Amino acid sequence: MTEKDLRERIKEAAVEHFNKNGYHGTTIRNIAKDVNCSLPMIYYYYKNKKELFDEIIKKEYFKILKKQASLLKIDNIIDFYTKFIYELNSLSNYDKQVYRLGIKVYLSFDGDEELMDHMDEWEKSILPRHRELLKPYTKNVNNEEAIVRTLVHLLETMIVNIVVKDRYLPKDEIREEISIVLQSCADNS
Amino acid sequence: MTEKDLRERIKEAAVEHFNKNGYHGTTIRNIAKDVNCSLPMIYYYYKNKKELFDEIIKKEYFKILKKQASLLKIDNIIDFYTKFIYELNSLSNYDKQVYRLGIKVYLSFDGDEELMDHMDEWEKSILPRHRELLKPYTKNVNNEEAIVRTLVHLLETMIVNIVVKDRYLPKDEIREEISIVLQSCADNS
DNA sequence: TTATAATAATAACGAACGTTAAGTAAAGGA
DNA sequence: TCCTTTACTTAACGTTCGTTATTATTATAA
Numbered sequence: 001m002t003e004k005d006l007r008e009r010i011k012e013a014a015v016e017h018f019n020k021n022g023y024h025g026t027t028i029r030n031i032a033k034d035v036n037c038s039l040p041m042i043y044y045y046y047k048n049k050k051e052l053f054d055e056i057i058k059k060e061y062f063k064i065l066k067k068q069a070s071l072l073k074i075d076n077i078i079d080f081y082t083k084f085i086y087e088l089n090s091l092s093n094y095d096k097q098v099y100r101l102g103i104k105v106y107l108s109f110d111g112d113e114e115l116m117d118h119m120d121e122w123e124k125s126i127l128p129r130h131r132e133l134l135k136p137y138t139k140n141v142n143n144e145e146a147i148v149r150t151l152v153h154l155l156e157t158m159i160v161n162i163v164v165k166d167r168y169l170p171k172d173e174i175r176e177e178i179s180i181v182l183q184s185c186a187d188n189s
Numbered sequence: 190m191t192e193k194d195l196r197e198r199i200k201e202a203a204v205e206h207f208n209k210n211g212y213h214g215t216t217i218r219n220i221a222k223d224v225n226c227s228l229p230m231i232y233y234y235y236k237n238k239k240e241l242f243d244e245i246i247k248k249e250y251f252k253i254l255k256k257q258a259s260l261l262k263i264d265n266i267i268d269f270y271t272k273f274i275y276e277l278n279s280l281s282n283y284d285k286q287v288y289r290l291g292i293k294v295y296l297s298f299d300g301d302e303e304l305m306d307h308m309d310e311w312e313k314s315i316l317p318r319h320r321e322l323l324k325p326y327t328k329n330v331n332n333e334e335a336i337v338r339t340l341v342h343l344l345e346t347m348i349v350n351i352v353v354k355d356r357y358l359p360k361d362e363i364r365e366e367i368s369i370v371l372q373s374c375a376d377n378s
Numbered sequence: 379t380t381a382t383a384a385t386a387a388t389a390a391c392g393a394a395c396g397t398t399a400a401g402t403a404a405a406g407g408a
Numbered sequence: 409t410c411c412t413t414t415a416c417t418t419a420a421c422g423t424t425c426g427t428t429a430t431t432a433t434t435a436t437a438a
Contacts (some may be wrong), residue, residue, distance in 0.1 A: 022212070109353075176332060180339045
């Protein structure tokens with residue numbers, strides 16, 4: 001009911017609606033009804049519908065990505081990646097929905113080109129980051145690049161399964177799959 | 190201009206619009222403008238917007254999936270999966286867009302629950318089908334299930350890359366990644 | 379030729395959309 | 409006390425949406 005409160009509640013309801021019905025399927029009226037406020041209050045806190053959507057992607061989504069990326073404490077590389085994926089399972093419902101929305105924009109299923117460009121920047125940093133992480137373990141291997149690519153591809157699918165399809169992935173299944181890809185260099189760890 | 194023609198042209202324009210703007214972002218008026226016909230002509234051939242969308246998914250999308258699935262002519266398993274993915278690159282533009290739309294529904298990014306259920310049926314058949322395909326090659330291996338799962342996950346990402354993100358995946362990159370996952374049982378081939 | 383069916387367009391319907399103008403209620407500082 | 413700012417509502421705006429009633433044109437078959 002008080003100041004900051006309502007603004008936040010609007011954003012949370014917006015995430016839910018954008019998630020369920022997409023940008024065009026979401027109406028300001030439905031959001032207002034959900035948070036039990038009048039329609040113009042949304043325009044009181046956000047310039048318009050697009051700004052509300054953009055704030056969710058640009059602030060909330062990237063906040064989650066960066067938090068995930070800062071989890072770096074590696075001893076065993078397979079443990080690390082297993083944990084990296086497994087912890088997505090226990091993301092809060094809100095974070096999961098924001099993540100889902102972000103993936104939707106990333107796959108150009110929603111949002112606009114400007115947001116897409118924003119994401120491309122991030123994506124370009126993914127492969128090099130994992131290559132760096134894996135460097136100590138791939139130095140005795142001749143297909144380093146392919147292994148990094150395969151791993152990143154595998155991680156992507158698991159992320160989609162957990163976040164987008166909202167499935168629970170057991171820790172040992174995650175570990176098994178990562179091990180299969182990294183088995184050729186895991187001996188060096 | 191003649192009978193069957195217009196109906197088909199409407200569907201093709203619809204695929205493009207649903208793809209670009211989602212179900213709610215697509216308007217009958219825009220489709221009509223694209224095919225250069227009057228607005229009610231779309232209602233002449235399709236009951237309403239939803240039926241137009243449903244026909245694309247239920248008929249066109251599954252047609253593509255089934256065509257893909259019938260490609261079974263295996264001698265070498267890695268060759269087979271490489272070809273299976275590689276040929277997605279040369280899908281026609283229309284087929285690619287339909288495929289993309291289907292994935293969108295499959296990820297519950299568009300469409301409704303009824304369509305989702307339709308897809309779940311199909312998805313349940315995927316893992317067993319690949320397990321069957323791989324059976325001759327995994328009999329001397331103790332983690333058969335994990336390998337099948339990993340492979341299917343990897344295939345999914347590659348499909349998304351080609352069809353959804355519209356990227357070209359070179360044949361040798363595809364083969365490399367599949368080989369990494371299947372290396373433990375490829376010796377038996 | 380005439381009747382019938384298929385293919386098309388014009389114009390409009392009510393409903394819902396994003397957005398805003400105008401005003402109210404409460405709170406805080408001068 | 410009065411004034412300004414903040415938080416909020418009612419009511420409406422212009423537009424666009426999905427959809428349809430009505431009518432015109434063309435093709436086919438009798």
